[in-house]
Amino acid sequence: MTRILLLVAIIISSTAIGQTDETKNVQAAIDTFFEGFHKGDTVLMKTVMMGKFPTQSTYRNKEGKDIIQTGDSNDLLQAIAKRTADQKWDERLLDYVIKVDGNMASAWTPYEFWFNGNFSHCGVNSFQLFHDNGQWKIVYLIDSRRRSDCEANKG
16 A cells, blocks of 8 residues: 555656756746747757737726737837847746646746836736747737736745
């Protein structure tokens, strides 16, 4: 009986470790994306992107209306590539909540965005990723943006 319990414990432990490794791999893909984002290196960003995919941003306009803006990853890459040298974009991820199921993953990353050293806004990124033959690739990105209630992100 002791051997059976030991075997079950080993199997459960190895499964948990495997999930942790996949979670780390998903986080590494997101970290690579933001390394490229901060450096203005779209080639690096593309290494963790699955071709052209939808991107969306949500926010509340000055009139109080909820807005969703839709684009695609090429729009994002062009914005990064055209950023002038005097602009410093610093998106600070505050946390990672990552869920993995087989070859699909979801990552929720609250953030603060700083422009040239000044706080701009906060929100949450929601990444959807696909495990493409050994590498996690981003296939969808939506973010929220707001200028108030940013302390909620740090909870």
